[in-house]
Amino acid sequence: MAEIIWSVPALADLDAIADYIAIDDAPAAAAALVKWVLPQVEQLIEHPDSGSRPQELKRSRYRQIVEPPCRVFYRVDGQHIVLVHVMRWERALRRNCLSR
Secondary structure, eight states, X not given: OOEEEEOHHHHHHXXXXXXXXXXXXXXXXXXXXXXXXXXXXXXXXXXXXXXXXXXXXXXXXXXXXXXTTEEEEEEEETTEEEEEEEEETTSOOOGGGGGO
């Protein structure tokens, strides 16, 4: 069975998105976002290749889960699923975001 590993930048990304939502909408909406994203990520334990290849990076080793308003980028390293970046789904991906 695979193990989920959150990188420090990915956790910071999710935290920043939640903080923005908390300021703009309400803290309850930010908490709901995190509660929605976490189970979506956890399903990767059983189905690590279920994420799609990012349109911008078709030939890369990265995959993504798109759960509006987030895109969660990850790579599979053996028995580890490494979450590397979380961003708002409507934003354009900058390639250097995945090399952090």
